[in-house]
Amino acid sequence: MLPPALLLLLVCSGRASALSTVSVPSPPSSSTPPSAPPAAESSSPSSPATPTPPPPPTPSSASPPSPASTSGTAAPSTAKPSAARQKPHIVFILADDLGWNDVGFHGSNQIPTPNLDALAYSGLILNNYYVTPICTPTRAALMTGKYPIHTGMQHTVLFGAEPRGLPLSETLLPQHLRGQGYDCRIVGKWHLGHWRREYTPTRRGFRSHLGPWTGHHDYFDHTAVEKPYWGLDMRRDLRPAWDLHGRYSTDVFTEEAERVIGAHNASTPLFLYLAHVAPHSGNPYNPLPAHDEDVAKHDIIPNYQRRRYAAMVHRLDESVGRVVEALRRRNMLRNSVIVFSTDNGGPAEGFNINAASNWPLRGVKHTLWEGGVRGAGLLWSPLLARPGRVSRQLMHVTDWLPTLYRAAGGDPGALPAIDGVDLWDALSFDLDSNRTSVLHNIDDVFGVAALTVGQWKIVTGATYNGTWDSWYGPSGRDDPVVRQYDVASVVGSLAGKAALAAGTPLTPDLVWGLRELAEVNCGAEDGDHTGPEVSGPAACKPLLAPCLFNVATDPCERRNLANRFPAVLQHLRQMLRDVNSTAVPPGNLPWDPKADPQHWDHTWTNFGDYEKTS
Numbered sequence: 001m002l003p004p005a006l007l008l009l010l011v012c013s014g015r016a017s018a019l020s021t022v023s024v025p026s027p028p029s030s031s032t033p034p035s036a037p038p039a040a041e042s043s044s045p046s047s048p049a050t051p052t053p054p055p056p057p058t059p060s061s062a063s064p065p066s067p068a069s070t071s072g073t074a075a076p077s078t079a080k081p082s083a084a085r086q087k088p089h090i091v092f093i094l095a096d097d098l099g100w101n102d103v104g105f106h107g108s109n110q111i112p113t114p115n116l117d118a119l120a121y122s123g124l125i126l127n128n129y130y131v132t133p134i135c136t137p138t139r140a141a142l143m144t145g146k147y148p149i150h151t152g153m154q155h156t157v158l159f160g161a162e163p164r165g166l167p168l169s170e171t172l173l174p175q176h177l178r179g180q181g182y183d184c185r186i187v188g189k190w191h192l193g194h195w196r197r198e199y200t201p202t203r204r205g206f207r208s209h210l211g212p213w214t215g216h217h218d219y220f221d222h223t224a225v226e227k228p229y230w231g232l233d234m235r236r237d238l239r240p241a242w243d244l245h246g247r248y249s250t251d252v253f254t255e256e257a258e259r260v261i262g263a264h265n266a267s268t269p270l271f272l273y274l275a276h277v278a279p280h281s282g283n284p285y286n287p288l289p290a291h292d293e294d295v296a297k298h299d300i301i302p303n304y305q306r307r308r309y310a311a312m313v314h315r316l317d318e319s320v321g322r323v324v325e326a327l328r329r330r331n332m333l334r335n336s337v338i339v340f341s342t343d344n345g346g347p348a349e350g351f352n353i354n355a356a357s358n359w360p361l362r363g364v365k366h367t368l369w370e371g372g373v374r375g376a377g378l379l380w381s382p383l384l385a386r387p388g389r390v391s392r393q394l395m396h397v398t399d400w401l402p403t404l405y406r407a408a409g410g411d412p413g414a415l416p417a418i419d420g421v422d423l424w425d426a427l428s429f430d431l432d433s434n435r436t437s438v439l440h441n442i443d444d445v446f447g448v449a450a451l452t453v454g455q456w457k458i459v460t461g462a463t464y465n466g467t468w469d470s471w472y473g474p475s476g477r478d479d480p481v482v483r484q485y486d487v488a489s490v491v492g493s494l495a496g497k498a499a500l501a502a503g504t505p506l507t508p509d510l511v512w513g514l515r516e517l518a519e520v521n522c523g524a525e526d527g528d529h530t531g532p533e534v535s536g537p538a539a540c541k542p543l544l545a546p547c548l549f550n551v552a553t554d555p556c557e558r559r560n561l562a563n564r565f566p567a568v569l570q571h572l573r574q575m576l577r578d579v580n581s582t583a584v585p586p587g588n589l590p591w592d593p594k595a596d597p598q599h600w601d602h603t604w605t606n607f608g609d610y611e612k613t614s
């Protein structure tokens with residue numbers, strides 16, 4: 001048996017060369033049909049039929065006063081916070097492996113994401129928001145509010161044949177929300193353990209689940225290859241969902257989310273965790289599974305793999321619009337909190353047999369550079385006091401648990417000790433964030449660690465011996481033909497129209513203004529990696545010595561300042577040592593051959609619950 005570290009290389013690090021060039025027929029046209037006129041909105045059931053009260057500013061009774069709004073959207077009036085107010089519905093949409101540069105609101109026109117953009121501009125663009133560099137640690141952090149070093153989930157991902165899961169001693173986000181009266185559902189990928197049924201989602205706070213248990217699957221046949229094993233990975237609660245064979249995963253999850261929302265009795269608050277597998281790569285025999293007609297829509301993109309990736313993101317964006325529209329149809333949208341987040345930075349240029357982009361940020365998924373950990377994310381809600389902003393508050397994925405718990409009317413002070421910080425007021429009112437530092441990870445097996453404190457970031461060690469420590473495209477700004485950014489399609493998207501109906505309207509001026517603010521500018525042309533701190537003797541060589549960056553002025557991590565600010569470096573090293581002293585050992589375990597799907601009707605299953613029969 002190979003050690004897990006080596007296996008990860010095999011499972012997760014295909015190079016560009018692994019993607020053979022496949023020719024695709026040119027479609028007749030790349031233009032998307034014009035959106036339906038917004039007139040349909042006025043006849044929507046949500047507007048006249050519902051006597052929706054003006055949303056109170058926050059669930060807290062001790063909110064700070066709302067500062068005068070300077071943004072383009074009107075702040076909701078200050079209704080009296082009332083204990084009797086219905087708790088908001090919470091919809092958390094997690095994308096898998098979506099890069100910083102793969103959403104329209106960060107400045108690229110290459111992959112239009114009108115629904116995401118509409119929510120981002122009419123809510124908050126979370127521009128100083130961090131996740132962990134890979135799937136399992138981020139999901140563990142989201143579910144527990146703890147850094148992965150505090151749950152033993154800090155080293156690589158959880159493999160399907162490992163007899164482990166997120167420790168049962170942890171109380172998870174849906175369990176906390178259940179205590180607040182929520183009906184909790186998960187649709188999509190779990191990736192936090194399934195070897196025994198008590199580790200699976202419906203035993204950990206969720207009332208239903210449709211989706212895979214492992215880290216990835218094929219979007220059409222729903223099997224997961226983790227060499228040498230291969231089996232079906234699609235579950236309806238505990239039952240294998242063979243019947244969905246051939247149906248595209250993103251569509252399956254969207255329809256299930258629509259079904260859950262459509263059947264939901266809105267007098268109970270809903271927590272829907274919609275964890276798409278998109279745009280994570282599939283299996284090696286079809287790395288980037290997409291609908292052909294969606295690929296054809298992106299024929300303007302020169303690179304074929306990137307075109308397929310764009311098609312996957314396109315369906316994901318469409319899904320977001322449909323979910324928002326489903327909430328609107330049920331009159332739930334005005335009392336909803338919607339989060340959209342990636343789980344880690346994008347796998348670019350063939351990493352993981354994928355084609356994401358974090359440009360202009362450095363590194364890829366599975367590295368602790370900004371490209372690996374600075375996440376594309378947004379928060380949308382009519383309950384925000386000052387929507388329509390680019391949020392600069394430092395935020396980490398662990399913060400969602402206390403922040404959403406607070407939005408749900410809970411008291412974060414009553415939660416067990418966690419690393420997350422309640423940022424509800426900071427985000428809602430645009431106040432200083434109580435979070436001043438982010439531990440990106442400490443993985444002593446790979447020998448990497450990174451920590452941000454204020455504007456400073458220390459990076460030590462490298463994954464893949466540093467071979468993925470560079471800057472990768474595409475920027476999407478220098479294609480032979482560059483699309484125009486289509487503001488009308490953003491305003492006219494399903495999410496744009498629904499946001500308007502929910503009282504968070506969009507205007508072209510707001511869109512253009514926020515888009516400019518949200519774009520990362522490194523103060524240099526793409527590819528300008530010159531200067532003594534970049535290429536001279538002081539250049540960052542994290543395998544040899546820790547590097548120091550000012551990520552406020554140098555978000556692209558070009559200039560290593562370790563030699564110039566030794567006292568700062570020492571301070572951050574000490575902080576890293578201090579937090580390291582609180583770490584628990586990684587929980588990774590050798591693969592158990594009993595997990596092999598061929599023993600279990602060719603499914604990935606809860607093998608720890610059964611006697612082996614074959």
Ligand SMILES: *[C@@H]1O[C@H](CO)[C@@H](O)[C@H](O)[C@H]1NC(C)=O
Pocket residue numbers: 265266267268
């Ligand atoms: C929704 O739940 C409330 C409270 O339990 C109940 O009174 C109402 O009848 C339910 N509505 C539907 C349509 O089931």
Ligand SMILES: *[C@@H]1O[C@H](CO)[C@@H](O)[C@H](O)[C@H]1NC(C)=O
Pocket residue numbers: 422423425434
């Ligand atoms: C933020 O920190 C201040 C000072 O430590 C504290 O008084 C306040 O309660 C904190 N706010 C939140 C939301 O945790």
Ligand SMILES: *[C@@H]1O[C@H](CO)[C@@H](O)[C@H](O)[C@H]1NC(C)=O
Pocket residue numbers: 465466
């Ligand atoms: C790691 O990279 C260094 C150069 O940065 C090289 O000298 C060394 O041989 C590499 N080690 C392995 C195991 O590839």
Ligand SMILES: *[C@@H]1O[C@H](CO)[C@@H](O)[C@H](O)[C@H]1NC(C)=O
Pocket residue numbers: 442444448449576577580581
């Ligand atoms: C963390 O602590 C462990 C155990 O003492 C040690 O082996 C490791 O090198 C430390 N890692 C860092 C990044 O300080």
Ligand SMILES: [Ca+2]
Pocket residue numbers: 096097134135280343344
């Ligand atoms: Ca991921």
